[in-house]
Amino acid sequence: MKINKKITLLEIFLVVSSIFAFAWIAGSPYNENLYNNEIEEILEFIFLIPIVSAQTTSSTSCCTNLKDGSVCQDLPSDTCNELCASSCIPSSCGAVSQCELGCGFSKSEGTCTLNTPKASCDNNEDCEFLEDPFCSDPKCQKGCCTIGLNTHWYTPAECQIRANAGGVSYEFDRSVENEQACFRQSSNLEEGACVFNNNENSEGNDCLITTQINCDDSKGIFYKDLLCSNNALNTRCKKESYVSCVNGRDGVYWFDSCGNRENIYGTVYNGKIKSPSESCNPNTNNINSGSCGNCNYNLGSICGVFRPGVDRGNMKGYTCRDLNCKDSKGKTRIHKESWCVYDGPIGSGSIFSARGESRGLLSGLLSEFGLFSTDLVGSRHFRQLCNNGEIEVEPCDDYRKEICVQNKKKLDNGREVDGSICRVNMWEQCIGYNTNEGCGAACIGKCIANPDCRVHPVFVDEGFKFTTCVPKYPPGFDLGSTSGLESLAQNYIQDSLGDSGSLGNLGGIASQLTDSSENSASQICSLASQKCTSVWVKTCGLSGIKWECVKNCNCHKAGFTVQMNNLCISLGDCGVYANIEGKVTTNGAYVSKKGKHGATPLQPFFLIPVYFSLAKILKPIPPSGGFYKDESDILNLPTGIVDQFLGGFNRISGASSRTQLQNLFGDQLGTTIGITTITLIGTQAILGSILVGSGSGFFGGLFSGPIFGFDPISIAIGIAIGIGLTYALGCGKVETTEIQFQCQPWQRPKGGDDCEKCSKDPLKPCTKYRCESLGARCTLFNEDTGVQECISIKGEDTIPIISPWEDILNKSLYKYTDVSSNGFKLRTANGECVQALTPVIFGVKTDIHANCRWATQPFDYENLTDSSPDFESLVKPVYVKNHTLLTFLPDVESILLSELNPNELLDSETEIEIRESLLNQLEDLNIYIKCANIDGVSNDADYRINFCVSPGDDVREPVILNTLPSNNNVTRFDATEQNAVFFISEPSECKWDITKPNTASKTESFNMLANTMTCDTNIESGTLFGWLCNTTLPITANENKFFVQCKDQPWLENSEDKTKRNIGNIFEYVLRKSQSELKIDSIKPNGTIYAGTEPIIVEIEVETSGGSNNGEAFCQWGFEQDNMIDSFKETNGILHSYILNQMIKGSYQIFVKCNDAAGNIAEGNTSFVLDLDNLEPVITRVFSNNANLFLATNEISRCFYNETQCGFSLDQSIEFQGANSQVLNTPLIENIDYYIKCQDIWNNSPDSCSIIVRSFEDV
Amino acid sequence: MINKKRAQVTLFIIIAVVIIGAAILFFAFTDIGREIISPIVPSGIGTGLNVEKDFEKCVLDDEMFNKEIAAILKQGGDNNPEHFFLYNDTKYKYLCYSANYYEACINQEPLLIQSVEAEILDAVKPILAKCIQKIEKNLMDRGFEIRSDDFNSEVDIITGNINIKILYNLRIKKGDVSKVFESFEIKKKSEAYQLITVASSIINFEAHYGDSDSVAYMSIYPNTRVEKLKQDDGTTVYRLSDRVTKEEFNFATRSYALPPGYLL
Secondary structure, three states, rough: OOOOOHHHHHHHHHHHOOOOOOOOOOOOOHHHHHHHHHHHHHHHHHHHHHOOOOOOOOOOOEEEEEEEEEEEEEHHHHHHHHHHHOOOEEHHHHHHHHHHHEEEEOOOOOEEEEEEEEEHHHOOHHHHEEEOOOOOOOHOEEEEEEEEEEEEEEOOOHHHHHHHHHHOEEEOOOOOHHHHHHHHHHHOOEEEEEEEOOOOOOOOOOEEEEEEEHHHHHOOOOEEEOOOOHHHOEEEOOOOEEEEOOOOOOOEEEEEEOEEEEEEEEOOOOOOOOOOHHHOOOOOOOOOOOOOOOHHHHEEEEEEEOOOOOOOOOOOOEEEEEEEOOOOOEEOOOOOOOOEEEEOOEEEOOOHHOOHHHHHHOHHHHHHOOOEEEOOEEOOOEEEEOOOOOOEEEEOOOOEEEEEEEEEEEEEOEEEEEEEEHHHHHHHHHHHHHHHOOOOOHHHHHHHOOOOOOEEEEEEOOOOOEEEEEEEOOOOOOOOHHHHHHHHHHHHOOOOOHHOOOOOOOOOOOOOOOOOHHHHHHHHHHHEEEEEHHHHHHHEEOOOOEEEEEEOOHHHHHHHHHHHHHHHHHHHOOOOEEEOOOOOOOOOOEEEEOOOOOOOOOOOOHHHHHHHHHHOOOOOOOOOOOOOOOOHHHHHOOHHHHHHHHHHHHHHHHHHHHHHHHHHOHHOOOOHHHHHHHHHHHHHHHHOOOOOOOOOHHHHHHOOOOOOOHHHHHHHHHHHHHHHHOOOOOOOOOOEEEEEEEEEEEOOOOOOHHHHHOOOOOOOOOOOHHHHOOOOOEEOOOOOOOEEEEEEEOOOOOOOOOOOOOOOOOOOOEEEEEOOOOOEEEEEEOOEEEEHHHHHHEEEHHHHHHHHEOOOOOOOOOOOOOOOOHHHOOOOOOOOEEEEEEEOOOOOHHHHHHOEEEEEEEOHHHHHHHHHHHHHHOOOEEEEEEEEEEOOOOOOEEEEEEEEOOOOOOOOOEEEEEEOOOEEEEEOOOOOOOEEEEEEEEEEEEEOOOOOHHHHHHHHHHHHHHOEEEEEOOOOOOEEEEEEEEEEEEEOOOOOEEEEEEEOOHOOOOOOHHHHOEEEOOOEEEEOOOOOOOOOEEEEEEEEEEEEOEEEEEEEEEEEEOHHHHHEEEEEEEEEEEEEOEEOEEEEEOEEEEEEEEEOOEEEEEEEEEEEEOOOEEEEEEEEEEEOOOOOOOOOEEEEOOEEEEEEEEEEEEEEEOOOOOOHHHHHHOOOOOEEEEEEEEOOEEEEEEEEEEEEOOOOOOOOOOOEEEOOOOO | HHHHHHHHHHHHHHHHHHHHHHHHHHHHHHHHHHHHHHHHHHOOOOOOOOOOHHHHHHHHHOHHHHHHHHHHHHHHOOOOOOEEEEEEEEEEEEEEEEEOOOOOOOOOOOOOOHHHHHHHHHHHHHHHHHHHHHHHHHHHHHOOOEOOOOOOOEEEOOEEEEEEEEEEEEEEEEEEEEEEEEEEEEEEEEEEHHHHHHHHHHHHHHHOOOOOOOHHHHHOOOEEEEEEEEEEOOOOEEEEEEOOOOEEEEEEEEEOOOOOOOOO
């Protein structure tokens, strides 16, 4: 049989090209030593991930006084000195006494401030530092303070101070529920006329409208509910003298001639005080009324000066001013009404909910299209509110960190209006609910219960179905980072601002402390990168010989793409989807096929019209609250939940989400999540710098991607070799095809034509996220200044000039030759062809930020078609200047091996032809590169990189590059065996034994090793770290030694060339056993804990010992044994602590689970009761003895006395001796009265006296 | 007889008018006369001179006085904040701040009212000094001997007012007559107290729960307008204003800030 050489040529090119991948690296160039050194750390880290996933990776120091004037901030240790005006203390501020947080009580004002650093308070004489940072001290408990005719929400001291300042008496009532109830009381105060007899004034008595208590103080005569102008009182005050507004009241009021407020304008006068509800037209706003001044603030009106031409209804120069608004849809909104506004669809959406005509357009996809999370890229939730006749906007936190929720509220008059708030989007929890198996029954329960999550089923075929819990409102990503254009924009803005463009301390130091999230975007998107394997059987029937699909056949259909892209979109700004202008971009996802059977499913970019339509058609429906509907409702959340809202939730995700994300679907669906982890972490470690704007999708392809790539190549090979094999193979043969969906961060539209649309709606402020979603050139100028502008950055509009990237190349091994403007050759340092199966990292640079694509034949950058020669290379949504490539070049044997069954032999003529053809092509391999600028303009001429593979035999010995667990690692105390993974430099067979072969011959020693590892010798399975072999090793002693040896080229075993196989040196691998089991020595608290007020602060403290490293462990806690809520804030040592600061009284059981680095696990729990002591101490006995007055109390107390009154402050008193005991005494002085007040350790004390003691002589 | 009597009465009346006129001229236009009458003229010596009122007018009418106070209130109660968020060319001082994500803010000004009072005091001192100089010069121009000590001042922000008490021992003398002033008090109408009280409440809420509801505050305090704008970096800018006086109190917080996207 004759092989078509042209086809073979193409095939070889495809084979080789498929093992390349583009990436870019911002940081150190490749360094072999670095590579070798760091790889161990990488693997160690991977090993530890399940155990120490929440470890804090960077240390922080406490700065008590920063240069910018702020105080007590935890800063990264490496930047602390730069930012700190004082010395950096290598500890968290929580442990620094100066920064201990408490409550600052102002002695002169009587006010309390939460979260006050001790030093800030101590530096001020007026400040008293109370230990509880949430100011639960009774001193700080506010109540309703009535001073004169007004009520205030004050602390007791504040009430007294304010009343004293005004020289009036006051009343303080702790029983009033809240501030609003207190203010309502002001209108319920019993008022009346306070008449002062003035016999000298013939016009009548003086009179004042006030309360009984004030009247009594003023020595007047009080007439409840009467107006001063009442004739019966014989005052000089004449009724209804003039009209005015009253501070603190809504209506237009009459005033008498003495200046006393009377009744609401329009109310029939009868000499008595009338409340608004007894006045004219109650429960309406009386806007436009000229006869009734009963304005109602809650219904949208308030008294104001009449403005001719604006107001209607003139009441002696005043009016009920209209505070209501009309929203953008013309709907009347009452004052203070708030509602949600969105940029487009939000939450769950589906084509099924789309209306009308679109169904026809999309009918072909209808059956496949399920729900997805529809929030558009760049979109934000807004809360709009009507405020004094104007519509104001309060944008929720950008990047959809908050969502706007809306509910109906009923007004006093029965009318329903909208009320809305922005609340935290709890999307992080959704991801955390998933397990290795996706979202099982328990996960689904939690997912449904969480209003911010959504169960997302994927059902493509029986063999490819799974369920996940995904965010209902996916978070936005930092698009500047994910696109790689952050630095370009920053430089442009900096250049534009010049020297005079300082923005001050814009944003404080927060930006410097921002953790990198660039990689996480790719990592998250890659969760939807899933592989479906279809199974094909060769059938021989009457109709002929053909391959029939028997499993997962639907993975070849459009439904696979649609469902996977829906999942991809639902994870965040990933995949092929639309921005706020409805512009859909292409490169966020792609589908590839590896294998020769079946069709490649529809590429996601063919869905552009679908998503464009959906972005316009789907209408947002505001969610109705969820966790809480009102800001104040957050206080009513159940214990444990509120902490999550207040920051705990991040730690939940930190503790578990990373692991869960990485494990998600891992086993069930056969994804490369684990490998992806290697590449992600590995890349970071190798490069020693932050990778910006790329991620797992990218590096997954780069480092861990199958060497033979995917569909087009495999098809080509399959066809080519299949031609030679068709009649040599029997019927019933089974083969598989892998269909891979690759989900990547969403790509920004090219150019910057839409930038100005960012500011088109003044009620939707332009932000960085919004701006960057509109185009690759769009950059926010004057960010966060209130005068920001989304501009299209200039420059970099030339065609990118491509050149070899020298720094990335390991020059001791390789070099670029024949460099020209059209390309170069890559050869070894000696100018020879590259050795097969050796990793080669090289790259190209562009003079400007560019998105590069490559193929094995000349191609058009813009010409994206489903049949593009190498689609994977065409979808990298990142604009960078340095573009890295990595490859393992194959040899002839490995290519043949990948396609031939060992038992299947070609006839000699065919084999020779194929071998010759392969050899020839391996001597001249090319890839072609096209790079486009951010406007999408690419180089016209092809840029070609040429390679060749060394034709000689493989003479290199296989090397164990690293192991997992790392060498000399510690295993669990109770371990009897340990799974181990070995990374080999080339596909090999490996064996091990616990005794070292006593021979100098490698062949003999290899044969003497008794145990064979399971090795993946498929060339496609290579990773950056080599080829994997795994085995289970017995753990029998404290120190366990294993001897490992590998033999390469397993495909030669049955051939004549089997003697050419190379055997490596014996590798000694040691695992040590933990010296003891990990133990939890103590968990606190336990028993009953008393507190003065709620919420109660409880600190959980755990101490561990033993295990692999003297008790060092990572601990988590939860209210249920199998549901750890969060990791300890302080952990990864032997002491672990966590503060719950929103606890209420009740019985609790806390479960604790700790793991150490070796995988030792310790579990424990504690039970405790929280109880409140809000009763003041009771004096149970009073007696005198030896000229001392003794008190006995029912609890530990401090007692004070004053000689004149009960209402004394402590600084006006004398304290009894024996403070904080139950028996106290003070010298007994005859003939004085002891006004005694006792307080317990919670500062509970009576408002009046505990007891009044008078001495008398017993007669 | 009757005519004689009438003539006498007329004469007496004329004499009385002359005497009274002479007295008026004496007290009004001679130094001695003015000195004699000065003790019975409140707060001043001589016509057209009321030291307390003039001093108050000097301060309250000073454009810088009002500008300085307004600027301080607009910048979170600080004349020259170091740690601020620049928004619309205004420095919004961080009154509660945490540089980190997911953490409650730490109160940066525990005694806010006292802090604002101190800032106002620093800012208005030069204006007070200028007015004192002006009053002294005015008095000296009118021929008074003046003896005074250095002045001290206090600012007290209370409901409806900003009170400034100037402890200034001023003794003025002309001839044998002298007067001593120990202090002056200036009351500037202001809703600063109300605005700062609301700000304190918002800060406490932020320090505990990380967010606040502007509508809730506006429901309780109809005259106070609360505008809240969240910024990209986690900062929240608050603009509080009084609907009647149009005074503004602006500040920034950063509490429980959330990072964009998935921060793993």
